[in-house]
Amino acid sequence: MKCRKCGEKASVNMRQHKLALCREHYLEWVPEQAERFITKYQMFTHDEKVLVAVSGGKDSLSLWDILVRLGYQADGLYIGLGIDAGIGYSAESHRLADKFALEHNLKLHVVDIEKEYGQPIPVMSEISHRGHGKPCAVCGLTKRHVMNRMARDLGYDVLATGHNLDDEAAVLFGNTLSWSMEFLLRQGPVLPSNDGLARKVKPLCRFYEREMTAYALLRGLEYIYEECPFAVGSTSIYYKEVLNRLENDRPGAKLTFYLRFLEARQSGLFVASMNPTGHLHPCTNCGQPTSAPDLCSFCRLIDKVAGQQSLVSNL
Ligand code: Q46
Ligand code: ZN
Ligand code: ZN
Numbered sequence: 001m002k003c004r005k006c007g008e009k010a011s012v013n014m015r016q017h018k019l020a021l022c023r024e025h026y027l028e029w030v031p032e033q034a035e036r037f038i039t040k041y042q043m044f045t046h047d048e049k050v051l052v053a054v055s056g057g058k059d060s061l062s063l064w065d066i067l068v069r070l071g072y073q074a075d076g077l078y079i080g081l082g083i084d085a086g087i088g089y090s091a092e093s094h095r096l097a098d099k100f101a102l103e104h105n106l107k108l109h110v111v112d113i114e115k116e117y118g119q120p121i122p123v124m125s126e127i128s129h130r131g132h133g134k135p136c137a138v139c140g141l142t143k144r145h146v147m148n149r150m151a152r153d154l155g156y157d158v159l160a161t162g163h164n165l166d167d168e169a170a171v172l173f174g175n176t177l178s179w180s181m182e183f184l185l186r187q188g189p190v191l192p193s194n195d196g197l198a199r200k201v202k203p204l205c206r207f208y209e210r211e212m213t214a215y216a217l218l219r220g221l222e223y224i225y226e227e228c229p230f231a232v233g234s235t236s237i238y239y240k241e242v243l244n245r246l247e248n249d250r251p252g253a254k255l256t257f258y259l260r261f262l263e264a265r266q267s268g269l270f271v272a273s274m275n276p277t278g279h280l281h282p283c284t285n286c287g288q289p290t291s292a293p294d295l296c297s298f299c300r301l302i303d304k305v306a307g308q309q310s311l312v313s314n315l
Contacts, residue, residue, distance in 0.1 A: 012214045016252040023218050030215045031066045034203050038070075041189040043201040048157035050074040051198070053147055054100075054108065056093025058216035058223040059162030061100050063204055065219060067160070068104060074160070076101055079146050080112040081139060082120020085229035090120075093224045100221070109154065111146050119305050127308045128301050135230055138301065145298040148288055151198035163202045166209035169254045170239040172261055185270045188262065195282065195289040206255070209240075 001010040003022035010020035021029055037043070044050055050067060054060045054076040067074040078097040083089045094110070101108035114120040119127065121142060125135035151159045168187070175183045191200040204212060216223055231237060247254045264270070280289040283296035290296035295303070 011218060012211070014208075014211065016208065016247070016255055026214065027218055030062075030207070030211070031069050033207070034066050035070055037189070037206055038201075038203050041201075043160075043190055043203055044072070044158045044199070046072060048073070049155065051109075051147075051151050051154070051156040051159050052076050053143075053159065053161045054078050054097045055162070056096040056224045057162070058221065059164050059167075059204060059209075059212050061096070061162075061221050061223050062212050062216050062219070063160060063162040064100065064106070065104075065221060066215075067203070068106065074106075075156075076106060076108040077147065077150050078108055078110045079143055080110060080114070081142075082112075082114045083122060083135075083228060083230070087226060087229065089224075089226065089228060092226075096222055096224055109150060111150065113142060113146075117142075117302055117305065124301065124305050127305050130301075134234075136234070139230075141298055141301065145286070145288065145296075148197050149286070152196060156198055157193075158199045158201055160201050160203055162204055162212075164204045164207050164209050164212050165254060165258060166240050166243070167236075168202065168205045169243050169258050170236045172258060173239045173243060174235060176261075181270060184261075184265075188265060195280065196287070197289065205258070208254070 001013050001020045002008065003010045003025055004019055005025040006022060008022045011023045012026045013020040050072055052060065052064045052067065052074050054064055056078070064074060064076055076097065078094060080094055081090050084091070097108060100106070113124075117124070121139045122135045124142070125138040128138055130137045147159055150156075172184075172187060174180075175187065189202050189205045193199040207215075243254050243257075279291055282288065283290045283292070283299055284294045285299040286296060288296055288298070292300075
């Protein structure tokens, strides 16, 4: 297989795009495409400050690398979840995020959940009894809160995450199976800013996961190979496997599924019936939008964690 641009031996063959490229041209193609998507979906401009949520994995580190190569003002945010699970998951992902920032002379903000809120995610999850033994519900809630808070407090215009096409197609598949209109409405490459919260964007949403793996490897980025141990057996991994089977038989199916959804969304298909932000107001403690009457879910969680701690210290 030869590179379409120079005729040298291709390093990456993308059946879904009927395109094969050598290393050099692939490493040019990815940022070009990312720039195209950033502009097409009006994600941000070169004058805006971008905060990239960095987990130490291939997608978020590649995203940061791409944005910096494209000349955007992009700083990183690492959230230390305190997940060890016998493999030192959080410690290793923190080390790799730090290493990337240091090597590229970039600013990385770090929020350590245990230091800031008293307990690491797995303990917060146990105390809260949310999520049926899995910490993912508490983890997601906490990450969303911290990302919003940091972007707002530090004056960033936009918050960028490294979700790729496989992530987005899996979420879309789940939401479609249950016809969760409220979630479908909110699932797009750009979530506009709202009530003082930064805009949220997903510049990698049209890249296949394997395209991002190829980018990270060919760029020589050092990233954490392991998934979070709690991801094992999750519904989203199951949906990804199902979609991969489909993709295998029909190259491009995943991308078409996602892009057709975006077109339908754009045409207003999901908007007419509901306005999910209409009933939101600021949390009385942290100021982030919530549909609850006073405290948002995150502040209620932290209250519960703090209550449990004082019970223990009073024993
Ligand atoms: S939610 Fe769950 Fe992830 Fe948090 S506990 Fe791990 S798998 S990191 S995206
Ligand atoms: Zn080439
Ligand atoms: Zn709150």
